[in-house]
Amino acid sequence: MAVVAAFFLLWEALSVTGIVNARLLPSASETLRTLFDLLQRANVLYALGVTGSEVMLAFVLAVPVAAMIGLLIAENRYVSDVLRPLLFFAFSIPKSIFLPMFILVFGVGFAQKVSFGFFSTIFIVIMSTTAAVESVKVEYLTVARSYGATPMQTAFRVYLPSMLPVLLESLRIAMIFNLTGVLLAEMYASREGIGHMIANWGENFQMKQLLAGVVLISVIAIIFNELVRWIETRCSHWRT
Amino acid sequence: MQPLANITPLTPATNSGSIKISNVGQVFTTSSQTVVALEDVSLEVKPGRFVVLVGPSGCGKSTLLMMMAGLRQQTSGSVLIDGRPITRPDPDRVGVVFQEASLFPWLTAEENVEFPLMLRGTPKTERRAKSQDALKLVGLDGFGKRHPHELSGGMKQRVSIARGLVQNPPVLLMDEPFAALDEQTRMTMGDELLRIWAATEKTVVFVTHSLTEAVYLADEVLVMSARPGRIVDRLQVMLPRPRTYDMLSGDAFSSLRDRIWQHIRKSA
Secondary structure (H helix, E strand, O other): OHHHHHHHHHHHHHHHOOOOOOOOOOOHHHHHHHHHHHHOOHHHHHHHHHHHHHHHHHHHHHHHHHHHHHHHHHHOHHHHHHHHHHHHHHHHOOHHHHHHHHHHHHOOOHHHHHHHHHHHHHHHHHHHHHHHHHOOOHHHHHHHHHOOOOHHHHHHHHHHHHHHHHHHHHHHHHHHHHHHHHHHHHHHOOOOOHHHHHHHHHHOOOHHHHHHHHHHHHHHHHHHHHHHHHHHHHHOOOOO | OOOHHHOOOOOOHHHOOOEEEEEEEEEEEOOOOEEEEEEEEEEEEOOOOEEEEEOOOOOOHHHHHHHHOOOOOOOEEEEEEOOEEOOOOOOOOEEEEOOOOOOOOOOOHHHHHHHHHHHOOOOHHHHHHHHHHHHHHOOOOOOOOOOHHHOOHHHHHHHHHHHHHOOOOOEEEEEOOOOOOOHHHHHHHHHHHHHHHHHHOOEEEEEOOOHHHHHHHOOEEEEEEOOOEEEEEEEEOOOOOOOOHHHHHOHHHHHHHHHHHHHHHHHO
16 A cells, blocks of 8 residues: 555656656646546446456456366366467467457457457466366375265365465456456457557557556456455465 | 273274285386385284384385275285275274375364264264364364464374364374474374373374384384385384383383384395
């Protein structure tokens, strides 16, 4: 909290004292005022709605699909041998390279944003699910087995609680990738959405609006992040 | 002298905890070679005895214990507990205490102890009552609500023992349970274990690397050799009970320990 306050103070100071040109860096107070102003406008709220639904849809599609693939990789040697190198390859290149392909397949619009968000998210979720499964200690499984646990009991009483902290953490990171993906797709080619607006402001050098947009997005991202972190601390107080 | 009729045995006579292992062999086959982990191992443990398995690393003592727990199948021979073969884990006959951190960190101490009961759907109140008894027995009365990370190494192993005992099986198998503890805690836990053993009259099979621990705890020490794993000596420890710290420096104690050491040196 103190860090955030200090950051805004520094920003304000830099701009107001003229160390950095106010045209280049509008002051924090002015940016916030612009932000409140923007939030009153119907087209901004509409854009937020569009982006929000794209992000949510991409997220709820990507997480279960990727978690399933991750489980398969962790549990099946053959799937793992085939998919792992491909995943590593896909994970290490910037996803935006593939944006034109998404436009060719889905056109410019809702489906393209969602699919690109999906595409940006699955790799990190697949990899962290695999890591989560592997984080379950063999000792725990042996204990469960020695006391006669059924496969279902092992899944729900051992695997799930043991994996939960890693899974929740991966959700947080996945959302960052997802949001970035959707915004990138909107900035690249789009007719609506908050990313599109930000790109427009940027192109017209409307720095106040641009920064207000950035602040808005960070606030949304931080709220989601803290929400998951709150669940995380409730579920994994045992992790020290 | 008390009349016999007044003494109620802790476990029914039919379920008394005898172990009979006959000509057990275990062979691992990898793509390049065959490893004989255990060869022609036979042993018998009478109900209520405390038997310790010692031997160099890789002699198959843990493997043998895992067979008694039903967690591993032998390639040949038979493992009988109370006259019936063990082919898979049977918590009614056998409780297992594992090496160091085998408690579930997301459960409290009492929930860990109740885990075996939870698996078989025992009602919550009955579960709680039994876990309280077991925790009291191991000297952890009042620590039930703590999580494992809030307990010391010795306390964690007490919880493990409570978990092994909560279903009141006649046999308790212990796989190097105190290996990760410091020397002092280890001595204390040895005394504690002997107290619990005396109170519950379980048959205990205990695997360890420590020769002192072996002689201190056991009625009988079985010494194993490596590659192939087999039993090379059986020592009856005739030291009186309760065992005390002074015995460690006595002649009887050192001669037993020396005899085990000779075998292990030869084998290593």
